Amino acid sequence: xxxxxxxxxxxxxxxxxxxxxxxxxxxxxxxxxxxxxxxxxxxxxxxxxxxxxxxxxxxxxxxxxxxxxxxxxxxxxxxxxxxxxxxxxxxxxxxxxxxxxxxxxxxxxxxxxxxx
Amino acid sequence: xxxxxxxxxxxxxxxxxxxxxxxxxxxxxxxxxxxxxxxxxxxxxxxxxxxxxxxxxxxxxxxxxxxxxxxxxxxxxxxxxxxxxxxxxxxxxxxxxxxxxxxxxxxxxxxxxxxxxxxxxxxxxxxxxxxxxxxxxxxxxxxxxxxxxxxxxxxxxxxxxxxxxxxxxxxxxxxxxxxxxxxxxxxxxxxxxxxxxxxxxxxxxxxxxxxxxxxxxxxxxxxxxxxxxxxxxxxxxxxxxxxxxxxxxxxxxxxxxxxxxxxxxxxxxxxxxxxxxxxxxxxxxxxxxxxxxxxxxxxxxxxxxxxxxxxxxxxxxxxxxxxxxxxxxxxxxxxxx
Numbered sequence: 001x002x003x004x005x006x007x008x009x010x011x012x013x014x015x016x017x018x019x020x021x022x023x024x025x026x027x028x029x030x031x032x033x034x035x036x037x038x039x040x041x042x043x044x045x046x047x048x049x050x051x052x053x054x055x056x057x058x059x060x061x062x063x064x065x066x067x068x069x070x071x072x073x074x075x076x077x078x079x080x081x082x083x084x085x086x087x088x089x090x091x092x093x094x095x096x097x098x099x100x101x102x103x104x105x106x107x108x109x110x111x112x113x114x115x116x
Numbered sequence: 117x118x119x120x121x122x123x124x125x126x127x128x129x130x131x132x133x134x135x136x137x138x139x140x141x142x143x144x145x146x147x148x149x150x151x152x153x154x155x156x157x158x159x160x161x162x163x164x165x166x167x168x169x170x171x172x173x174x175x176x177x178x179x180x181x182x183x184x185x186x187x188x189x190x191x192x193x194x195x196x197x198x199x200x201x202x203x204x205x206x207x208x209x210x211x212x213x214x215x216x217x218x219x220x221x222x223x224x225x226x227x228x229x230x231x232x233x234x235x236x237x238x239x240x241x242x243x244x245x246x247x248x249x250x251x252x253x254x255x256x257x258x259x260x261x262x263x264x265x266x267x268x269x270x271x272x273x274x275x276x277x278x279x280x281x282x283x284x285x286x287x288x289x290x291x292x293x294x295x296x297x298x299x300x301x302x303x304x305x306x307x308x309x310x311x312x313x314x315x316x317x318x319x320x321x322x323x324x325x326x327x328x329x330x331x332x333x334x335x336x337x338x339x340x341x342x343x344x345x346x347x348x349x350x351x352x353x354x355x356x357x358x359x360x361x362x363x364x365x366x367x368x369x370x371x372x373x374x375x376x377x378x379x380x381x382x383x384x385x386x387x388x389x390x391x392x393x394x395x396x397x398x399x400x401x402x403x404x405x406x407x408x409x410x411x412x413x414x415x416x417x418x419x420x421x422x423x424x425x426x427x428x429x430x431x432x433x434x435x436x437x438x439x440x441x442x443x444x445x446x447x448x449x450x451x452x453x
């Protein structure tokens with residue numbers, strides 16, 4: 001029930017966005033030509049359309065992100081409940097982060113954070 | 117007169133949506149005026165008094181523009197991308213209470229919801245870059261994903277500092293925790309907490325700049341390399357929706373920064389909901405103007421520098437900051453900071 005207003009806002013936002021996209025269909029001019037419809041490439045004939053290949057560096061960053069993102073799962077609960085956990089929570093998180101930072105330093109030493 | 121709950125929620129959602137769209141439209145004017153002043157220009161001036169009708173003229177112009185879909189584009193992905201981009205950017209306002217009890221839904225996991233939804237915009241962004249089937253757009257989308265997932269971590273870590281200090285993820289509880297004054301005149305906002313408050317605020321602002329793809333982190337639309345980035349193929353209303361989403365995201369995060377660090381709606385006379393909302397708006401606009409100020413003061417930095425700042429500086433620094441905050445809270449006995 002608490003999420004009903006959010007759901008309604010979501011529906012409104014999607015509806016308004018869709019409606020706004022519909023406006024140009026009614027009032028905008030439509031004079032298309034093959035040249036206008038070509039992908040933009042600074043005025044030249046497009047060469048070598050992108051085919052979805054990209055450097056492996058991007059995946060490395062993605063994997064690094066996933067490692068730390070899983071850690072965040074734990075941290076959300078910890079941050080919210082910290083007042084109640086007190087010193088116990090602090091030491092617990094220190095141990096957890098120490099282990100995590102070990103991996104982080106390993107990645108750093110191995111050059112996983114370089115972009116070359 | 118009391119409305120049935122469903123109609124009430126629908127009304128509130130509709131009002132907030134319209135307020136957001138109206139606000140975003142006028143924030144573009146604010147930014148242009150502010151940018152112009154920084155460069156000793158006047159800015160928009162001719163449409164209406166002091167250019168006050170400029171955003172409306174812009175909106176009408178964009179509606180009248182021809183809608184061009186390139187032949188090579190993936191039509192479904194291309195057409196859906198602006199909507200997928202805009203919706204999360206508007207939805208983040210749903211959890212923001214603008215004053216006590218004045219908001220769509222004050223969830224008990226407000227901050228989590230906000231951060232989760234605000235990073236969803238990257239899906240729409242990547243859809244736009246991929247669906248355009250243009251090499252500039254694709255490169256830009258790839259850079260954007262790379263950057264946003266790198267800066268999401270320091271962003272969340274910096275946001276944890278107020279959460280730990282307040283002991284809650286609920287937005288209204290975080291504001292309530294900032295009530296009161298020190299020494300009779302210093303407000304107890306989280307930004308004035310010695311050292312940790314300021315450092316967390318700076319880390320949050322830097323991560324915000326990167327999450328919004330603003331200068332100096334705007335490599336995804338580096339004009340000299342990628343023309344207009346992922347939105348190079350978009351025209352007319354679709355372009356407008358993407359711009360709208362981008363500004364809504366920016367304003368939303370400015371509001372979040374004002375709420376987490378600057379005491380939200382707290383201020384003289386904030387017992388009245390409207391005065392409180394005005395304070396909140398004022399603080400959020402202040403954060404937004406700082407972001408704009410940065411935009412016209414810094415140069416764009418390189419991809420490797422952007423990643424190095426995130427992974428080698430901000431991430432470890434924000435983890436240490438979070439631990440320092442936790443240490444402080446624990447040392448004070450876990451209650452009443």
